[in-house]
Amino acid sequence: MYSQITFREKIKVPPQLLGGDVEDAVKDSLKDQYEGRIDPDIGVVLAVKSIDNIEDGEIRPEDAGVYYPVDADVLTYMPELHEVVIGEVSEITEFGAFISLGPMEGLCHVSQIMDDYVSYNEEQHILAGEDGNKTLQEGDTVKARITAVSIDEDSHKVNLTMRQPGLGKLEWIEEEAEEMAEAAKAAEEQ
Secondary structure (H helix, E strand, O other), X not given: OEEEEEEEEEEEEOXXXXXXXXXXXXXXXXXXXXXXXXXXXXXXXXXXXXXXXXXXXXXXXXXXXXXXXXXXXXXXXXXXXXXXXXXXXXXXXXXEEEEEOOOOEEEEEHHHOOOOOEEEEOOOOEEEEOOOOOEEEOOOEEEEXXXXXXXXXXXXXXXXXXXXXXXXXXXXXXXXXXXXXHHHHHHHHO
16 A cells, blocks of 8 residues: 655765755655665655655764754555555466566465466466466456565565456456356346
8 A cells, every 4th residue: 555654754964965955965865765665664665755844954973974853754655465456467487476566566376366277388478277268477467465465674575366356367357247247137138
């Protein structure tokens, strides 16, 4: 889930950024220190949106930088358990599909892709159901549910499933909706 978070922090502005506009220097330092960082409590910091308050800087004798107490708003992404997400298949392997969720990737294990026996075609990098009607390949857009999340400062793991109603490759979902509409229409006509 995407969120905007306000935090208060002392931001170090290195000496090479001093001498110009303080707000620009603080914002550049914030971006360097936080954007792209994974925090176990808030997820991935995507962008520094705004700086609401900059107080007077503090000079420390052991450091050439200046530390400014700052209130800032940042945009973050933290995957949440049971959240339904839409993503693009970025890689197919024999054990499943990696799905890009924007700033992170999740893994949909081969057992969680569809309600069918799934085989891996190594030459074409495709996962195919035994009945042959459903295939999954790189570039496909899918809807999945997050089943597990593990995030620390060094790594992250997001597990996904597509084996629930209304989930899967978008084409599969559309086909199921059409079939249901046709069945409902046929039932009305009887």
